[in-house]
Amino acid sequence: MPLYERLLKIDQRIVYILVILAMLIPMIKPMGLPIGVSENTRKVYNLIESLPAGSVILVSHDTGPGNAPELNPMLTALARQAFRKNLKIVAMCFFDNANGPQFIQDSIEPVATEMGKEYGKDWINLGFKLQAVQTMKMMITDLWGGAMNVDWSGKPLSEFPMMANIKSIKNDVAVIFETTVGTPGYGEWMTYVSEPAGKPLTGGASLTMYSGVQQYIRSGQLKGFLGGMRGAAEYEQLVKKPGKGSAGMDSQSIGHLIVIGLIIIGNIGYFMQKKAALQK
Amino acid sequence: MQKELPLIIVFVSGLVVMLAKFFNFWNLPALVTTLDKWSIVMSTFAMLMGMIELSRLHVNNIRRRRVNWTYSIVTLLAIYLYLPFVLAQTPDGPTPKWMVANVSQPIGSAIYAILGFYIVSAAYRSFKARNLEAAILMIAAVLIMLGQAPIGETIWSGFPKVSDWILTVPNSAGMRGINIGAYIGIFATSIRVLLGLERSWTGSGS
Amino acid sequence: MSAQTGLYIGALLTIMAWSFLYKENPFFRFTEHLYIGLVTAYGVGYTYHNNLVPIVTKDIVQKGGYSLIIPAVVGLLIYARYVRGWVWLSRIPMAFWIGYGAGYSLAFTPAVFMKQIFDSFIRLNTINNIIYFLVVVTAVMFFIFTVKKESGPMKWGHYAGRYGLMIAFGSAFGSITMAYLSLIIGRLGYILRDALHLIK
Numbered sequence: 001m002p003l004y005e006r007l008l009k010i011d012q013r014i015v016y017i018l019v020i021l022a023m024l025i026p027m028i029k030p031m032g033l034p035i036g037v038s039e040n041t042r043k044v045y046n047l048i049e050s051l052p053a054g055s056v057i058l059v060s061h062d063t064g065p066g067n068a069p070e071l072n073p074m075l076t077a078l079a080r081q082a083f084r085k086n087l088k089i090v091a092m093c094f095f096d097n098a099n100g101p102q103f104i105q106d107s108i109e110p111v112a113t114e115m116g117k118e119y120g121k122d123w124i125n126l127g128f129k130l131q132a133v134q135t136m137k138m139m140i141t142d143l144w145g146g147a148m149n150v151d152w153s154g155k156p157l158s159e160f161p162m163m164a165n166i167k168s169i170k171n172d173v174a175v176i177f178e179t180t181v182g183t184p185g186y187g188e189w190m191t192y193v194s195e196p197a198g199k200p201l202t203g204g205a206s207l208t209m210y211s212g213v214q215q216y217i218r219s220g221q222l223k224g225f226l227g228g229m230r231g232a233a234e235y236e237q238l239v240k241k242p243g244k245g246s247a248g249m250d251s252q253s254i255g256h257l258i259v260i261g262l263i264i265i266g267n268i269g270y271f272m273q274k275k276a277a278l279q280k
Numbered sequence: 281m282q283k284e285l286p287l288i289i290v291f292v293s294g295l296v297v298m299l300a301k302f303f304n305f306w307n308l309p310a311l312v313t314t315l316d317k318w319s320i321v322m323s324t325f326a327m328l329m330g331m332i333e334l335s336r337l338h339v340n341n342i343r344r345r346r347v348n349w350t351y352s353i354v355t356l357l358a359i360y361l362y363l364p365f366v367l368a369q370t371p372d373g374p375t376p377k378w379m380v381a382n383v384s385q386p387i388g389s390a391i392y393a394i395l396g397f398y399i400v401s402a403a404y405r406s407f408k409a410r411n412l413e414a415a416i417l418m419i420a421a422v423l424i425m426l427g428q429a430p431i432g433e434t435i436w437s438g439f440p441k442v443s444d445w446i447l448t449v450p451n452s453a454g455m456r457g458i459n460i461g462a463y464i465g466i467f468a469t470s471i472r473v474l475l476g477l478e479r480s481w482t483g484s485g486s
Numbered sequence: 487m488s489a490q491t492g493l494y495i496g497a498l499l500t501i502m503a504w505s506f507l508y509k510e511n512p513f514f515r516f517t518e519h520l521y522i523g524l525v526t527a528y529g530v531g532y533t534y535h536n537n538l539v540p541i542v543t544k545d546i547v548q549k550g551g552y553s554l555i556i557p558a559v560v561g562l563l564i565y566a567r568y569v570r571g572w573v574w575l576s577r578i579p580m581a582f583w584i585g586y587g588a589g590y591s592l593a594f595t596p597a598v599f600m601k602q603i604f605d606s607f608i609r610l611n612t613i614n615n616i617i618y619f620l621v622v623v624t625a626v627m628f629f630i631f632t633v634k635k636e637s638g639p640m641k642w643g644h645y646a647g648r649y650g651l652m653i654a655f656g657s658a659f660g661s662i663t664m665a666y667l668s669l670i671i672g673r674l675g676y677i678l679r680d681a682l683h684l685i686k
Binding site: 010012015016019033034035036038064065066067068069098099101102105106127130131134135137138141142145148152153154207210211212214215217218227230249250252253254255256257258259260262263265266267270 | 319424
C-alpha cells in the first residue's frame with residue numbers, strides 16, 4: 001500500500017483511541033496552561049457584579065445531558081458570584097424535563113451549602129416548564145402562573161419566603177441568564193421577554209452556537225457571552241474558584257492538536273495522491 | 281367541517297395573537313395571557329401522547345418479532361417499572377433522583393459524547409483543500425480551534441486575536457446573512473400557515 | 487444503594503454506551519433502549535406532579551378556575567387519533583398550537599429581526615465595517631434563488647457570498663469540534679474523577 005493511502009485510510013478506531021489518549025494524558029498530568037479571559041466573559045461577570053444586593057437573576061438552564069459538561073460549570077460559577085453578592089437566583093429549564101431540573105440542583109446546591117445560602121430563601125429551582133414561549137411570556141407579568149405555582153418538586157411557591165417578593169419578570173427580575181444548546185434559547189428569550197420587557201439578557205451556550213450568537217453580541221441584544229467549556233473556565237477564573245471548566249482545558253488543548261494533526265495528515269495524503277495520479 | 285374547522289382555528293388563534301401585539305381593544309392582551317395559560321393546560325393533558333406512541337411502537341416490535349425486538353422489552357420495562365416510582369415519590373424523591381444521577385444522565389451524556397469521536401473522524405476524512413472554498417473552510421476551522429484552546433495562545437499569542445476577528449467580523453456577518461434568509465423564511469411560512477396554504481401538518485399535504 | 491455504587495454503575499453504563507465506537511453490539515443497544523424508557527417515564531411523572539396536579543387542585547378546584555376545563559378537554563382531543571372516525575378531532579389542539587405559534591412569529595420576531603438589519607447598515611469608516619457590510623449583503627445575495635445570477639453584480643455577489651459563508655461554516659465547525667470534545671472530557675472526568683477517584 002503506498003504511503004498516501006496509509007495516510008488517507010487510518011482506521012477510525014485508531015482515531016478514537018488517539019482522541020481518548022489526548023484527553024486522558026492531560027487529566028492525569030495537568031499542564032496548567034494559562035487561560036486568558038475574553039471580553040465577552042468579562043461582560044457577563046461585570047453585568048452580574050453591577051447588580052445591587054437582593055437583585056434577582058432569572059436562570060434558564062436549557063441543556064440535556066449531552067452538553068451539560070459545558071454548561072453546568074457556568075451555572076456553578078454564576079451561583080458563586082451571585083451568592084457572594086447576596087443576589088437571588090430563580091432557576092428553571094425548558095429543554096429537558098428528565099435531566100434539566102436535576103442539573104440545576106446539582107450545579108447550585110453544593111455552592112449554596114458551602115456559602116451558607118438556603119433553598120427557598122436565596123435560590124429556588126422551578127424545574128422544567130412546558131410550552132417555553134407561552135410560559136416565558138406569561139412570566140413577564142405573572143411569574144407564579146408561568147411556574148404553575150410550584151417548584152421542581154411540586155411544592156407550592158407560597159412555602160418559599162423569597163417568592164413573596166418575586167411575582168413578575170417585569171417588576172422583580174434584574175437580569176435573565178440563559179445557558180442553552182439551541183432551542184429554546186436566546187432567540188426565544190430575546191423575542192418574547194428581553195426585548196418587550198426591556199430586561200438585559202446574558203449567559204452562555206454550547207460552543208456549537210458560538211459562531212451563531214456573535215451577531216447578537218454585536219448588536220447589543222446579548223450582553224456578553226460564555227462560550228462552552230472555555231467560557232465556563234474563564235468565568236471560574238473571574239470568580240476565583242477553578243472548577244470542572246478549568247479542569248478540562250488542558251485536555252481541550254491536546255484534543256485540538258490531535259484534530260489539527262489529523263487534518264494535516266489527511267491533506268498530505270491527499271496531495272501525495274494527487275501528485276501520484278498526475279505522474280501516472 | 282372536518283377540514284375547515286382546524287384551518288379556521290389556525291387563522292383565528294394566529295390573528296388574535298397578532299392583533300393583541302399591536303392593539304388594545306376588546307381587552308385582547310388579557311385574552312392572549314389567558315390563551316397562553318390554556319396552551320400550557322392543553323399540553324399538560326396531552327402529556328401521555330409520547331408514552332403511548334412509544335409503547336405502541338415497541339409492543340408492535342415484540343408482536344411482530346421485528347429485528348432486535350428483545351430490546352423493546354427493555355424500553356417497556358423501563359417505562360412501566362419506573363413510572364410508578366416517579367408518580368409516587370415526586371421528581372425529587374430518592375428513587376428518581378438516584379436514577380437520574382446514575383443511569384439517565386450517564387447514558388445520555390455518553391451517547392451524545394459519541395459525536396465528539398465522530399467529529400474528529402469527520403474532520404480527518406473531509407477537510408481536504410480540494411478547492412478554494414474548501415481551503416477557506418478548513419483554514420477558518422483550524423484558526424478558530426487554535427484561538428479557542430489555551431494551547432493556541434501558548435504557541436502564538438496572536439491566535440486568539442485572529443480567531444476573535446474571524447468570529448466577530450466575517451463569521452458574524454455570514455451568520456447574519458443566513459439569519460436574514462431564515463427570518464424571511466419564517467415570515468413566509470407563518471403567513472402561508474395562517475392563510476391555510478401550508479397544510480402539511482394536517483397530513484393532507486399543502 | 488450507596489452513592490459510590492451509583493457512580494460505578496454510571497461509569498459502567500458510560501463504557502457500555504461507548505462500546506458502539508468499536509461496533510454495534512448488545513451492550514449499546516441495551517443502554518439506548520433503557521435510556522429512552524427511563525426519560526419517557528420520568529417526563530410523564532414530572533408533568534403529572536408539576537403541571538397536572540397544580541392545575542387540577544389549585545387552579546381549578548381551589549381558585550374555581552372552571553374555564554380551564556375547556557383547554558383540558560381540547561388537550562384531551564389529541565387522543566381522538568386512536569378512535570376510528572374521530573381522527574380529525576385530534577387536529578384541533580394541533581391547529582391551535584400551530585396558529586398560535588405562527589401568530590407569535592409574525593407579531594414578535596420583527597423586533598429582533600429589524601435590529602439585526604439596522605445593525606448591518608453601519609458607517610463604512612473602518613476596514614472591518616466594510617468587510618462586515620459586504621459579507622452580510624453578499625451572503626443574502628447568495629440566498630436569493632428567484633433571480634438569475636449568470637452575469638453582473640448578482641454573479642459576483644453570489645461568489646463573494648459563498649466565500650463569506652465558507653468562513654462562517656468553518657468557524658462553526660471549529661467551535662463545534664471544541665464543544666463535542668468537551669463532552670468526551672466530561673465523561674472521562676466522570677469515570678476517572680467522580681467514580682474511580684484516580685485524578686483530582
